[in-house]
Amino acid sequence: MEGLVIKKNANLFSVEEFSTGQVFLRHASGKTEESGVYVGDKVQFDESITKVEKRKNVLIRPPLANLDKLFIVISPIPKPDLLLVDKLIVYCFVKGIEPILVVNKTDKASETFVKNIKNIYNKVAEVILTSAKEGNAQALSEKIEGVCAFAGQSAVGKSSLVNCLFSQNLAKVGSLSSKIDRGKQTTRMVQLFKIGKGYIADTAGFSMLSLSFVTDLEPRELSSYYPDFLKARANCKYRSCLHEGGDCGVIKAVKEKKINEERYQNYLKILQELKERKKY
Ligand SMILES: Nc1nc2c(ncn2[C@@H]2O[C@H](COP(=O)(O)OP(=O)(O)OP(=O)(O)O)[C@@H](O)[C@H]2O)c(=O)[nH]1
Ligand SMILES: [Mg+2]
Ligand SMILES: [Zn+2]
Numbered sequence: 001m002e003g004l005v006i007k008k009n010a011n012l013f014s015v016e017e018f019s020t021g022q023v024f025l026r027h028a029s030g031k032t033e034e035s036g037v038y039v040g041d042k043v044q045f046d047e048s049i050t051k052v053e054k055r056k057n058v059l060i061r062p063p064l065a066n067l068d069k070l071f072i073v074i075s076p077i078p079k080p081d082l083l084l085v086d087k088l089i090v091y092c093f094v095k096g097i098e099p100i101l102v103v104n105k106t107d108k109a110s111e112t113f114v115k116n117i118k119n120i121y122n123k124v125a126e127v128i129l130t131s132a133k134e135g136n137a138q139a140l141s142e143k144i145e146g147v148c149a150f151a152g153q154s155a156v157g158k159s160s161l162v163n164c165l166f167s168q169n170l171a172k173v174g175s176l177s178s179k180i181d182r183g184k185q186t187t188r189m190v191q192l193f194k195i196g197k198g199y200i201a202d203t204a205g206f207s208m209l210s211l212s213f214v215t216d217l218e219p220r221e222l223s224s225y226y227p228d229f230l231k232a233r234a235n236c237k238y239r240s241c242l243h244e245g246g247d248c249g250v251i252k253a254v255k256e257k258k259i260n261e262e263r264y265q266n267y268l269k270i271l272q273e274l275k276e277r278k279k280y
Contacts, residue, residue: 001017001024001044001045001046002017002018002042002043002044002045003015003016003017003018003024003042003043003045004016004018004040004041004042004043004192004199005037005038005039005040005041005042005043005049005065006023006039006191006192006194006199007039007190007191007192008037008038008039008063008190011027011028012025012026012027013025013026013027013028013037013043013049015043015045015049016194024045026045026047026048026049027048027049028048028049029048029049029050030050031051032048032049032050032051032052035052037049037052038055038058038063038064038065039063039064039065039190039191039192039201040064040065040066040067040147040192040201041053041055041065041066042066056068056096057095057096057097059095062149062190062201063190064147064149064190064201066146066147067095067097067147067148067149068097068098068145068146068147068148068198069097069098069099069100069143069144069145069146069147069148069149069198070088070092070097070098070099070100070148070149070150070151071100071102071140071143071148071149071150071151071161072085072088072089072099072100072101072102072125072151072152073102073104073150073151073152073156073157073158073161074101074102074103074104074117074152074153074156075103075104075105075108075109075155075156075157076105076108076109076110076113077105077108078153078154078155078156080117080153081153082120082262082263082266083266083269083270084152084153085101085152086263086266086267086270087270088151088152089124089125089225090217090222090225090226090270093225094217094225099124099125100125100126100127100128100143101117101121101125101126101127101128102127102128102129102130102140102152102161103117103127103128103129103130104130104131104132104156104157104160104161105131105132105133105156105157106129106130106131106134106136107131107133107134114129119260120260120262120263123227123228124226124227124228126143128140128143130157130161130164132157132160132161132163132164133160135164136164137161137164137165140161140165141165141195141196142196144165144195144196144197144198144199144200145196145197145198146197146198146199147192147198147199147201148198148199148200148201149200149201150162150200150201162193162200165195165200166193166195217274218274218278219242219271219274219275219278220240220242222242222267222270222271222274223242223243223250223267226263226267228259228260228263229243229250229253229259229267231253231258232249232250232252232253232258232259233249233250234249235248235249235252235253236248236249236250242271243264243267244268244271250264251264
């Protein structure tokens with residue numbers, strides 16, 4: 001039989017069989033035990049899991065395989081951490097995941113706030129609007145396809161959106177300042193919940209994302225994951241330009257306001273992180 005691993009609990013995996021949707025509890029065995037089985041894996045199984053199909057991507061923290069879409073949630077309060085957003089977007093493009101920017105708490109967001117976010121990201125990722133408080137997650141549920149997960153800083157409303165999508169209390173909604181809650185959530189197991197055409201994983205681990213995952217990313221490759229820099233890059237004097245100075249098309253475009261200043265400043269910060277990592 002063939003199926004999708006939707007849950008891992010200690011050594012036991014829940015495998016949803018493709019044709020019937022029936023869920024089986026299975027252990028890994030032999031080779032698959034050695035190489036590891038992740039939630040999101042497509043597997044062959046009988047009495048145990050016998051084969052893991054080739055993965056499109058695999059994330060270590062949170063442990064998840066074959067992620068198709070990442071919903072990066074921001075809100076007016078807490079103020080968006082756009083450096084985190086930009087890191088997550090780079091991460092998605094490196095891993096072959098579609099990033100979708102979700103502006104939640106639209107009940108609290110000004111028109112200017114929404115417009116600004118749309119302006120910054122219009123060439124980069126789709127931007128959709130939700131309000132978990134008002135029960136408005138329509139735009140989000142329409143986007144769910146394949147294996148999807150939420151990411152974003154604490155208290156933007158990720159769990160609330162998951163609750164909203166299922167209209168039941170599957171995820172624990174915490175308060176803005178509840179640190180203990182956050183600690184608990186990071187250790188929680190990963191599980192996929194079926195919804196519409198796909199699955200959702202509520203994975204708090206993403207909020208702590210550092211670029212340590214993409215150690216294989218060379219500093220000079222970074223800007224190739226910036227679709228909004230693409231046109232301007234053609235005007236750099238050197239093909240190996242890191243866009244830090246000199247005769248640089250990206251810097252020119254920033255001055256001409258064709259590239260968003262904050263996107264560029266955060267690009268430099270991520271570039272610095274990648275360079276420093278290379279030293280070790
Ligand atoms: N006004 C308003 N408040 C919201 C909305 N969505 C969530 N909240 C509130 O924001 C707070 C944080 O929501 P959570 O869903 O726990 O946030 P989270 O992103 O899961 O946070 P962590 O689990 O810590 O990463 C709660 O008090 C929610 O009630 C919304 O659309 N509008
Ligand atoms: Mg949460
Ligand atoms: Zn340049």
